[in-house]
Amino acid sequence: MSTATARIALVGNPNSGKTALFNALTGSHQKVANYAGVTVEKKEGTITTASGRTVSVLDLPGTYSLRARSPDEAVTRDAILGQLKGETPPDVVVCVADATNLRLVLRLILELRQVGRPMVLALNMFDIAQRQGLRIDLEGLARDIGAPIVTTVATRKRGIEDLVAQIEAKVEALAATGALESANTWHEPSPAEIRQAHAEAQRLMKAHVRPAERPDTLTGKIDGVLLHPVAGLAILLSLLFVMFQAVFAWAGPLMDGIEGGIGALGGLVATVLPDGLLQSLIVDGLIAGVGSVLVFLPQILILFLFIILLEDFGYMARAAFLMDRIMGGAGLHGRAFIPLLSSFACAIPGVMATRVIDSKRDRLTTIMVAPLMTCSARIPVYTLIIAAFIPNETVWGFASLQGLVMFGLYVAGITSALAISFIARRLFWRGQVEPFLMELPTYKMPDAKSVLRNLWQRAAIFMNRAGRIILPLMVLIWVLSTFPYPPEGATGPAIDYSFAGQLGHLIHPLFAPIGFNWQMTVALIPGMAAREVAVGALGTVYAVANAEEQVGTLAGALSADWSLAMGLAFLTWYVFAPQCAPTLAVVKRETNSWLWPTVMFAYMITLAYLAAMGVYHGAVALGWG
Amino acid sequence: MDDSYPHPTPAPAQALAPGEVRLSQARVGDRGVIGAVGAPDAQGRGGLDAQELERRLLELGFVEGASLEVIHEGAIGHDPIAVRLDDMRVALRRKDAVDIVLRLTPEAAQ
Ligand SMILES: Nc1nc2c(ncn2[C@@H]2O[C@H](COP(=O)(O)OP(=O)(O)O)[C@@H](O)[C@H]2O)c(=O)[nH]1
Ligand SMILES: [Mg+2]
Numbered sequence: 001m002s003t004a005t006a007r008i009a010l011v012g013n014p015n016s017g018k019t020a021l022f023n024a025l026t027g028s029h030q031k032v033a034n035y036a037g038v039t040v041e042k043k044e045g046t047i048t049t050a051s052g053r054t055v056s057v058l059d060l061p062g063t064y065s066l067r068a069r070s071p072d073e074a075v076t077r078d079a080i081l082g083q084l085k086g087e088t089p090p091d092v093v094v095c096v097a098d099a100t101n102l103r104l105v106l107r108l109i110l111e112l113r114q115v116g117r118p119m120v121l122a123l124n125m126f127d128i129a130q131r132q133g134l135r136i137d138l139e140g141l142a143r144d145i146g147a148p149i150v151t152t153v154a155t156r157k158r159g160i161e162d163l164v165a166q167i168e169a170k171v172e173a174l175a176a177t178g179a180l181e182s183a184n185t186w187h188e189p190s191p192a193e194i195r196q197a198h199a200e201a202q203r204l205m206k207a208h209v210r211p212a213e214r215p216d217t218l219t220g221k222i223d224g225v226l227l228h229p230v231a232g233l234a235i236l237l238s239l240l241f242v243m244f245q246a247v248f249a250w251a252g253p254l255m256d257g258i259e260g261g262i263g264a265l266g267g268l269v270a271t272v273l274p275d276g277l278l279q280s281l282i283v284d285g286l287i288a289g290v291g292s293v294l295v296f297l298p299q300i301l302i303l304f305l306f307i308i309l310l311e312d313f314g315y316m317a318r319a320a321f322l323m324d325r326i327m328g329g330a331g332l333h334g335r336a337f338i339p340l341l342s343s344f345a346c347a348i349p350g351v352m353a354t355r356v357i358d359s360k361r362d363r364l365t366t367i368m369v370a371p372l373m374t375c376s377a378r379i380p381v382y383t384l385i386i387a388a389f390i391p392n393e394t395v396w397g398f399a400s401l402q403g404l405v406m407f408g409l410y411v412a413g414i415t416s417a418l419a420i421s422f423i424a425r426r427l428f429w430r431g432q433v434e435p436f437l438m439e440l441p442t443y444k445m446p447d448a449k450s451v452l453r454n455l456w457q458r459a460a461i462f463m464n465r466a467g468r469i470i471l472p473l474m475v476l477i478w479v480l481s482t483f484p485y486p487p488e489g490a491t492g493p494a495i496d497y498s499f500a501g502q503l504g505h506l507i508h509p510l511f512a513p514i515g516f517n518w519q520m521t522v523a524l525i526p527g528m529a530a531r532e533v534a535v536g537a538l539g540t541v542y543a544v545a546n547a548e549e550q551v552g553t554l555a556g557a558l559s560a561d562w563s564l565a566m567g568l569a570f571l572t573w574y575v576f577a578p579q580c581a582p583t584l585a586v587v588k589r590e591t592n593s594w595l596w597p598t599v600m601f602a603y604m605i606t607l608a609y610l611a612a613m614g615v616y617h618g619a620v621a622l623g624w625g
Numbered sequence: 626m627d628d629s630y631p632h633p634t635p636a637p638a639q640a641l642a643p644g645e646v647r648l649s650q651a652r653v654g655d656r657g658v659i660g661a662v663g664a665p666d667a668q669g670r671g672g673l674d675a676q677e678l679e680r681r682l683l684e685l686g687f688v689e690g691a692s693l694e695v696i697h698e699g700a701i702g703h704d705p706i707a708v709r710l711d712d713m714r715v716a717l718r719r720k721d722a723v724d725i726v727l728r729l730t731p732e733a734a735q
Contacts, residue, residue, distance in 0.1 A: 067684070194684060220696070223714070322699070435720075
């Protein structure tokens with residue numbers, strides 16, 4: 001028998017090295033997808049054993065218990081119990097343990113035993129265990145837990161062959177008997193049962209593990225600095241500063257290069273294809289659409305690189321610790337810090353990163369406020385309006401007024417996000433505060449190869465998801481702004497006669513109270529594809545060709561046509577408005593419901609409208625009308 | 626508080642014995658052994674029922690007999706705290722640590 005591929009799953013506590021082991025086992029034979037119906041990433045790969053058998057490997061999210069608390073942990077439980085939609089249970093469970101931190105995983109192992117699936121224990125980080133002089137009686141422990149033990153060093157691919165051999169032996173035994181080792185008797189443990197399991201784990205530790213002769217002292221020393229109430233926060237802020245500097249300064253040349261490349265490609269295609277509809281669709285719709293996604297890739301890669309490095313080093317849990325009180329004051333969870341940070345590049349990876357938050361309510365609040373963080377797509381809009389209306393002056397002897405306004409817009413985004421989550425917590429979710437319980441892992445030097453692999457995978461997921469949403473939207477918006485054609489002898493810009501133009505004129509009365517002219521409302525419609533598209537759209541309505549490169553010319557046209565009050569109202573609108581259909585689409589995907597994107601759209605547009613109205617009328621009252 | 630309330634789990638002593646401190650009140654440097662984990666009076670606290678919080682604490686290793694030392698605390702309101710719990714480190718808010726009773730080792734108890 002055994003024609004069907006055998007399936008194994010890697011389970012273990014967070015940070016035990018599951019992903020590193022998964023990479024060591026499967027090499028480049030892996031793919032990242034989504035579980036059906038849930039938005040948890042599914043990492044699957046294959047190995048070919050010495051005897052030529054193919055085994056598929058699943059990397060499951062880390063957990064301390066089969067009793068799930070977050071969507072991630074629910075996937076682990078369902079996968080192990082074979083309750084996952086469209087998946088069969090794994091033939092063999094490989095439990096991955098950090099050899100230097102065995103107590104909690106021993107309790108998890110006892111839970112896994114109840115499930116009755118054949119199991120192999122990979123005792124990972126064995127290099128560190130040996131360095132610390134930790135003595136583990138492997139034979140005795142294996143006998144007591146009823147599963148073979150293989151020591152591994154995932155990052156250096158040590159012990160992998162042994163592990164595969166043990167897995168294969170289990171697969172063969174299962175194929176030969178066709179029966180599981182025991183029946184599934186797992187149920188959610190009660191507190192008393194958890195205590196009992198701890199006592200049993202403690203007994204196993206006493207019997208088979210001798211305490212480390214040279215326990216790790218480095219983590220304690222580093223924590224003394226990084227978790228220091230004052231120095232720790234200062235270091236965190238400096239890290240953020242460097243990160244932003246990198247995201248915005250280092251990415252600049254790359255982004256210019258990509259923009260140039262996309263422009264050149266568009267130009268090339270335009271010379272090859274005859275003028276007309278097809279050329280316009282390909283150049284203005286598809287190539288520009290792909291370009292609008294691609295151009296953010298350098299920033300997102302740099303941001304992800306920082307996040308992955310800090311995660312692998314073990315710092316992210318510390319950042320959550322340091323930020324918890326500040327975030328908690330606004331009703332957010334300490335872990336919301338990372339998704340909100342990502343949202344400064346783009347809300348899409350930010351919303352995707354909220355999966356690390358256990359509680360559904362905390363996760364939803366974070367998703368709801370993530371788009372208020374100033375994403376990089378707002379920067380071209382801000383730059384244009386600031387160049388048009390804010391004089392290039394120096395104030396207080398050193399600060400640039402334009403820079404100060406830009407900074408103010410960032411602060412407005414952050415404070416409104418904190419205020420909104422505070423209000424949501426007070427109004428809707430009163431008293432519902434999830435506990436903040438988090439292991440602080442030992443510090444480790446990040447492994448270059450796994451960092452790069454991880455970076456590549458995350459970038460691919462972002463491109464895939466954003467591309468799939470943004471491309472069709474770009475085509476839709478191209479259709480709206482192209483058809484119908486202007487009539488013969490028309491004098492105004494072509495977009496004025498299109499559906500987008502008509503729609504802009506139609507909704508203009510709604511926007512008159514906040515000071516917008518019809519050119520502004522027309523630009524808002526294509527601007528739904530991505531915020532920065534509004535710059536190009538304003539260029540189109542003001543007949544400035546190549547507006548993205550000719551910011552100066554366009555800014556001149558705007559300052560001639562708009563009052564300062566109008567410019568400020570437009571800026572304010574862009575701080576709050578849900579001017580990004582892809583974000584709404586991603587929220588729909590991540591929450592699996594139309595409710596939340598609708599709520600997001602409604603509250604953001606209300607906020608934008610009221611704020612822009614206040615700013616407009618305030619500015620008019622000051623004589624800036 | 627109502628003493629006739631049925632306690633589903635081992636309850637922490639209502640009044641702490643000498644040398645005992647609730648983890649929510651512990652200071653950096655306090656160390657000892659966990660005397661009790663349980664939340665008989667925490668029904669509905671923090672949106673979780675008491676048993677759920679207790680189970681989460683237990684699953685993360687806060688179990689009677691485990692050794693514990695408070696090693697760090699946050700800048701604002703001394704919250705959250707980081708503790709060394711047996712061989713690992715865990716961060717938690719003081720609010721969630723009310724139901725953990727720490728039995729201080731003699732030299733640490735003043
Ligand atoms: N020294 C050492 N480090 C390891 C080993 N396995 C994993 N790591 C590191 O431990 C950290 C956590 O590993 P990861 O695979 O992300 O853990 P996961 O959370 O279980 O998926 C990473 O920084 C790895 O590079 C090992 O066997 N030895
Ligand atoms: Mg992992």
